[in-house]
Amino acid sequence: MISQPALSVIRETLPVVGASIGEITPIFYSRMFAARPDLERDLFNRGNQAQGEQQKALAGAIAAYATLLVSDDAPNIDAMMSRISNKHASLGITEDQYAIVYEHLFAAIAEVLGDAATSDVVDAWTAVYWDMADSLIRAEKGLYARFQVDPGDVWRELVVVARTQQSPTTVSLELAREDGAALPEAQPGQYLSVQVALPDGAQQIRQYSLTRTSNRTSWAVTIKAEPGRAESGVPAGEVSNFIHDNVFEGDTLRCSLPYGDLVVEEADEPLLLVSAGIGCTPIIGALNHLVQAESTRPVTVLHADQSMASHAHRQEMAELVNQLPGAQMHYWYEQLGARPATDTVHEGFINLAEVGVDLRAQVYLCGPPPFMNAVRRGLGELDVPAGNVHFEVFGPDTWSAAAEPVSA
Structure with missing residues (x-):
């Protein structure tokens, strides 16, 4: 419990710390990686670090948590905290690692704030940090307990029993235990962390959504190769490209237990499933579950992609939607080529106005963050309650304020 005097200090200093946190976080990461290079090499996503995305996510999380403590009208951050804890569990994060972060984060705070980092200020923000960390x-700990494992004991070796090329840049892998025993129970929409040994010796980790969970003998994930965009400062995907180019039937992958909270809850309300690019993977998982459960819920599926050729799981999505009574699907492609547009196949960026959105719908959303911002803004303009919108972020949860149509 944070004391009232400490909360008063937080309230007074939040604007200053908030304005400085973009300077604080790079120094924090630089200090921590200098002291613990193994964390940069084997735990943190080097691609996100190179782009500064992880720094933005940390800054946003701390600012949101502090704002919640001192403001009566702060936005609810339960969903953000759930996403963070699930991501941490999939990485095998343990309690002792929070002390490492604290040490280097508060050294960076002292360096940036200088004389303004009085003992009262440091003590108050320390209380915020440990309240959030606790x-x-x-x-x-609750997520680890679900699988009856010790904190951090999430890694298992799985063998690739099948590999399917879904599009020129995406490949699906079917994973199973080498002894054929049953896999832990996974929920549709969850993901695995996958750790691979790269040529430079790093053991980098990425997350991949499960596209099929109903079969306890195998799981399926889809990996998209990312070529990188030098002009935008976006590096090529280290882990995804390595898996796409080098992992085949018979190979083993080090995979975590399944985590993630983009899980379709059992209910009667209509469902609106919205995705772009490789963000279709948790939606495929949800559709497979709905078909398996013989669901009769009204379902509308919206997907945006660069072209039909780049749309991974296009045929599977259509087949699953066709198996659900009353379900409908709309596609948006940036390039239709020689194909004419139809009532359900559109050219350009996704446009919610072209689809009748039921305001009661529970919305599940996944894709690049700018795409999700644009969709979320459109849903808000249609008066869909914010509490009805659930999403998964591939990468750090920065949720940039800009909400413009972007390439899938």
Whole structure:
């Protein structure tokens, strides 16, 4: 419990710390990686670090949590905390690692704030940090307990039993235990962390959504190769490209237990499933579950992609939608080529106005963050309650304020 005097200090200093946190976080990561190079090499996503995305996510999470403590009208951050704790559990984060972060983060705060970092200010922000950390630690212990494993003991070796090329840049892998035994129970929409040994010796980790979970003998994930965009400062995908180019039937992958909270809840309300690019993978998982459960819920599926050729799982999505009574699907492609547009196949960027959105719908959303911002803004303009919108972020949860149509 944070004391009232400490909360007063937080309220007074939040604007200053908030304005400085973009300077604080790069120094924090630089200090921590200098002291613990193994964390940069084997735990943190080097691609996100290169782009500064992880720094933005940390800054946003701390600012949101502090704002919640001192403001009566702060937005609810339960969903953000759930996403963070699930991501941490999939990485095998343990309680002792929070002390490492604290040490280097607060050294960076002292360096940036200088004389303004009085003992009262440091003590108050320390209380905020540990209040947030303790909430995450409790949640993560609960996530580990679901599988009856010790904190951090999430890694298992799985063998690739099938590989299918879904599009020129995406490949699906079917994973199973080498002894054929049953896999842990996974929920549709969850993901695995996958750790691979790269040529430079790093053991980098990425997350991949499960596209099929109903069969306890195998799981399926889809990996998209990312070529990188030098003009935008976006590096090529280290892990995804390595898996796409080098992992085949008979190979083994080090995979985590399944985590993630983009899970379709059992209910009667209509469903609106919205995705772009490789964001279709948790939606495929949800559709497979709905078909398996013989669901009769009204379902509308919207997907955006660069072209039909680049649309992974296009045929599978259509077949699953056709198996659900009353379900409908709309596609948006940036390039239709020689194909004419139809009532359900559109050219350009996704446009919610072209689809009748039921305001009661529970919305599940996945894709590049700018795409999700644009969709979320469109849903808000249609008066869909924010509490009805659930999403998964591939990468750090920065949720940039800009909400413009972007390439899938």
